[in-house]
Amino acid sequence: MDRLTSMRVFLKVVDEGGFAAAARALDMSPAVVTRLVADLEEHLGARLLHRTTRRQSLTDAGEAYLERVRHILLDLDDADSLVSSHTHQLSGVLRVLAPPVLASHVLAPLVASFHQRYPQIQLDIDVASHREPPVEDYDITLLGTTDGFDGNVIARKINATEAILVASPAYLARRGTPQTPLDLPRHDCLRIKAEGPRSRCWRLFRSDDDNQQVELDVQPVLWSNHTDTLIRAALDGTGITSTAVELAAPHLASGALARVLAPWITGRFTLYAALPSRKFLPQRTQVFLDHLTEHTRAGVALALAGCDAC
Numbered sequence: 001m002d003r004l005t006s007m008r009v010f011l012k013v014v015d016e017g018g019f020a021a022a023a024r025a026l027d028m029s030p031a032v033v034t035r036l037v038a039d040l041e042e043h044l045g046a047r048l049l050h051r052t053t054r055r056q057s058l059t060d061a062g063e064a065y066l067e068r069v070r071h072i073l074l075d076l077d078d079a080d081s082l083v084s085s086h087t088h089q090l091s092g093v094l095r096v097l098a099p100p101v102l103a104s105h106v107l108a109p110l111v112a113s114f115h116q117r118y119p120q121i122q123l124d125i126d127v128a129s130h131r132e133p134p135v136e137d138y139d140i141t142l143l144g145t146t147d148g149f150d151g152n153v154i155a156r157k158i159n160a161t162e163a164i165l166v167a168s169p170a171y172l173a174r175r176g177t178p179q180t181p182l183d184l185p186r187h188d189c190l191r192i193k194a195e196g197p198r199s200r201c202w203r204l205f206r207s208d209d210d211n212q213q214v215e216l217d218v219q220p221v222l223w224s225n226h227t228d229t230l231i232r233a234a235l236d237g238t239g240i241t242s243t244a245v246e247l248a249a250p251h252l253a254s255g256a257l258a259r260v261l262a263p264w265i266t267g268r269f270t271l272y273a274a275l276p277s278r279k280f281l282p283q284r285t286q287v288f289l290d291h292l293t294e295h296t297r298a299g300v301a302l303a304l305a306g307c308d309a310c
Helices: 003-016 019-026 028-045 058-086 100-117 169-177 182-188 227-235 243-253 283-309
Strands: 048-053 056-058 092-098 121-127 140-146 155-169 189-192 201-206 211-217 223-224 240-244 260-276
Touching: 003 019, 003 028, 019 028, 028 092, 028 169, 056 058, 092 100, 092 155, 092 283, 100 121, 100 140, 100 243, 100 283, 121 283, 140 283, 155 169, 155 243, 155 283, 169 182, 169 260, 182 211, 182 260, 189 227, 223 227, 227 240, 227 243, 240 260, 243 260
Parallel strands: 092 121, 092 140, 189 223, 189 240
Antiparallel strands: 048 056, 140 260, 155 240, 155 260, 201 211, 201 260
């Protein structure tokens, strides 16, 4: 029995949700997939999967074995990538996980330039929101965090940025430009949905002096838990919203949005790339991290320069 092949087939059965789906993904016959998993179970002396006519599920032994197998195969793939990167053109599949807002505003804009630079690397991007993202299942997992983040993950800092206030020129022409934070309660404000008794409270502070802070009781005209909805509403002239600089960057550069109340901000954010392991970082992962960092920081710098020129 080729134990490595059987381990890879077992992992694919779990990830694909069944023997038939794994067979299609591996370009094998279902009979071969079934036999390889059975051979692995016989070798281990333990059943890894409960089989029914409709679905398969992991046994307790299968759960424990899966976690170790995944790490072993990732380490093997990383070792292969590390060695082959010295003699072969950069290639292979890079799996990336990102929440929707980062996928739309951070990942999507750099795909074309990355593909042009590294045409043999294929990007496999999953877009989903997770309270605890499965970092070990991906080469890179993007995380956007507030100040004080202390997650128990291996992560590389990509960029630190601020949440600024923006509005469309049409809105400002119609309602006027706020001159101080105290003007905000008289404006149409668009806010990310918050929980708790202080949900209407909006805290602002100066980016050049954290000691200058103000808390405002603001009744927004729009609450949303979806950042893109708030940005779209601001672009359409609905009101003033707060968003991270890199998300506003293309709209600030084009003039579709304008910053208001600079240098007041509503928060600071850090973009991290979480990694499954420190060991054997594949070269394709490294070049993507470098490209992501370069592209993101350049976009933020351009946006901030445009804000300063306004």
